[in-house]
Amino acid sequence: MLFFSPFMLLPDIILYSIPSFLFYLCTEKHQQYTPDIVLVFITIIQLLIPISYRGAGLWKENDFFVALSISLGSRMMFYIHDLRQCGNNQEKRQQLAVFYQARHQWNESPTRSSNNHKDTTSSNGEDNAITRMTASTTTSTPSSSLNDVKPVSLSVIYHDSRRWFLKYVTYIALLVPIMSFFDGLLHVCSFPPTANSILYWYPWKTLAYYLVTFLIVHPYLHAVDLIYRFFLSAHLMMMVLWTKTKPTKDCMTSLLHHYHDSRHYILQPSLFDQPWLAHSAHNLWSCRWHQLLRPGFKKLVYDPVRSLFPEEKANNTSIMGVCMGRIAAIMAVFLASGLLHDYILLARVGLSAIRSYPGMLGQQTIFFLLQGVATVISSPCMPWYRFLSRAVPMWLARLLTLVWFVFTLPIFIVPFSRNGSLLLPGTGLYPRFFDSHIGFLCPYGTIDTSS
CATH class of the missing domain: 1.20.58 (Methane Monooxygenase Hydroxylase; Chain G, domain 1)
Known part of the structure; x- marks a missing residue:
């Protein structure tokens, strides 16, 4: 272990x-x-x-x-x-x-607004989300002033660090039974019989299995973020106590730097913003799903690719060049995300294990490229966006988005569930309180947990 x-x-x-x-x-x-x-x-x-x-x-x-x-x-x-x-x-x-x-460069630029989840169209046909992705500056946010390092008293730092520390200790205490339940499902439930074939969507119980398995990933990612915030606050608490015993200028300077750095991260928006309310693939991936990596991909992938295409100018506008630049940059980000997930899969299980499952390597990239295509099609900069946003009711848009996501979901889940490297048989880090009581929730029965 x-x-x-x-x-x-x-x-x-x-x-x-x-x-x-x-x-x-x-x-x-x-x-x-x-x-x-x-x-x-x-x-x-x-x-x-x-x-x-x-x-x-x-x-x-x-x-x-x-x-x-x-x-x-x-x-x-x-x-x-x-x-x-x-x-x-x-x-x-x-x-x-x-x-x-x-x-913290992955999340250094919080760009989401919690006040408006619905895309709003600007004069050039783009919504707030696409503007945030393409613009070099971001909209004003509650944490936009965190980059301005201002003098803070030791008592303020101690108060904030203690408050954050106690908050995350409480959250983790509440998280343990929740994660024990989800981790138990991964321990107990059997694989679908189609796990080694391309029949990911048949029968319906197989699709339900992969959907539930993917939903379990949601609290896992929340847990990782929560634990990281806990360690940030704990580290800050220890630095405060050390500085109190040795209040030198260097110690105080280091403490101030770490305080502002930690505060910047802790005050970031949540990783997820009610993804079940997404009304398009663009809305899901631009605003609602796992926003931690977004600024980093923008800096390392989106902006370099976007710079290869003509910029929009007041007197000499190249509409086709601007549109192609955005499409190419968006697809480059999804390609990078797919390659990153394939890299994680390859590094975690090894090349020899992946060779035992032909076609497994590359499915992550395929999944994210499909999401990239859907994001581009549903982008507010597309000419049909205005018509569809008025013609399609919000409830239907959300339903269609859910259907698309669920239909493509097995492409993402199957490479991990085939060999048990990520999801099964669970992490083993949480108490197994519920293993003997939740077998009835498994669509294909239970597995032998004694081995």
Whole structure:
């Protein structure tokens, strides 16, 4: 078990730290002598280590190392992006923060408004969501001022950190029985008989199984985010206590930086915004589903692809170029998301295991590309959007969105459920209170949990 044998994982942690250490030396010690291609090469090595070294079906241990590599690799990519933005300006290059401090760049720009879930059309035919994706600046939000680091007293930091800490301790205490129930379903329920075929949608019980399994992912993602917020507040509490015993200028500066950084993350909107109310694929993926990765994909994928196409100008508007640029950028984001999920699958179970299931690798990319096509078709910048938004009632739009999502859902779920790498037989991290009582909920009966 990962959490009960940390010393056994120490050699692996050291191995995973080698590319990060090299990246640190190249960017902090020898930045002016290091070409960007070297930094890209180190980033690729960081991402390849889980596949070549840990990909052996030890998925519980791999969870930690895959997350570690993605976290470090993404921070390296953010640094390379910012470095290229600086150009040859050595002063700006020297002012860049150390790459491993870029932990919140995935969600650094909250863009959703909780006041209006319905798309509103602007003068150029775009709604707020597409404008947020394409614009270089974001709308005003309650946390938009978090980037302005202002002096805060130690008592305020202590009060906030204690309040956040107690809040997340309470949430986790409430989360344990809920997650024990969901985790129990993953332990107990048998696979559909069509799990090893392409008949994902037949009979209806198979579709129901995959739908319920996918819905279980929702609280799992909430749990990961909640645990991370708990550790942020706990770390902040420890820093406050340390600063009280040693109130030096350096300690206070470090505490202020960590406080504003933590506050920025903690005050972000929820990962999910009532996805069951989505009235189009565009509305689902732009506003309601898992918004943590959105700003990072915009920075690393959307904006670079969008810049390859003509910009919209006041006196020389290229409508076709602008439209094609948006479509290409949106599809690039979904392609990147699909490749990321395929990478997670490959790194968690290993190449040899994936070879045992022909066609499994690549299904994540297919699923997200299909969602990208649906997002483009339902985008408010399309010429038919105004007509459909008036002709189709909201209840019908939501129903059609649900049908589309449920119909394509097995393409996403099946690669994980085939080998039990992600969803079955559960994480094993929660008490198994309900395993002996919830078998009646399984559409294909129960499995032997004693083995």
